[in-house]
Amino acid sequence: PPPGPRNQVRKWRQSIRAEERTLDRQIRTIDQEELKAKKMLKQVAKKGDTGACRTLAKELLHTRRHKDRLHTSKAQLNSVSMQLQNQLGAFAAVAPSSPRNCVCRRGDHSWPRGGGQGPQHADSDFGPRRT
Template identity: 60%
Template sequence: MSQILDMIIGKRLSPEDLVKKWRQSIRTQQRELDKSIRGIETEETKAKRLLKDAAKRNDTASCKMLAREIVHSRKVKDRLHTSKAQLNSLIMSMQQQLAVVKVTGALQKSGEIMGMVNSLIKLPEISASMQEMAREMMKAGIIEEMISDTLEMDDEAIEEEADEEVDKVITEITAGLLGQAGAVGADLPKEKVKQKVKEDDDMAARLSALKAV
């Protein structure tokens, strides 16, 4: 019974089994990132539709808010695509480890793997799984130091979107209908704004969830 438990928790897994387990875990993380990317794209599509509606109403404030969220979501999506590429590189490194194991019977220390894991562990979507993998890699001797559990995302760079980017998105999506947001005249009358406030607030809440990504 103890042997079965040891196999389950990984204490007596062979180097080959460990590498195979890590590769499977990495592929699972890739699917998680794909799911996150699809979610972002869905919300971006909704935001584009609302932005076009706001432009028709000459609602500058809503246009700016939605465009800013679209800029933010695109940056998050780019970061997720970059992380997917890093996971692909990690799979290739695992392939190399497997080749080494077949020749020497042991895993090899890798600064390259440690660097990639250090980077990927900071990604909220897959942090927990990457931390677990990092601990297993330490025990197996592939990496030499414990990975920090601190998630240090460059939030300021993501949050402080340049007005130029926001205006560019508005012009892109509205085909120039609204033009430069800062040059637009007065917004809707108060009674019209009240009719749209719930719809805009709902979308803002959904898009704001991206900031936790």
């Protein structure tokens, strides 16, 4: 039998949290690289090498942009996880009453058999009137 919605949401949220942890690890390594690049930039600036300073500054910008992208993707993952949890709560609130509704409303779908287009009335048709 397929897993219930609660178990499925639990597995999805578990995998989302794992992805968030990997993003955190990547952010930490980028922070460390950024600190190293700053140190190198200061050392090269003291020596007066403008070409190396320029390349290190570009590298710093790239690392910061990459870190910003990782932060936004982590926020999106967190948002998806929260939406899953909210949807599960809404489903749990509706699910206990749905079997009763299903049994009570079985008679509502007794449409006249007329080609499967819904209720058939003598005075309405679904196209241009031809005489």
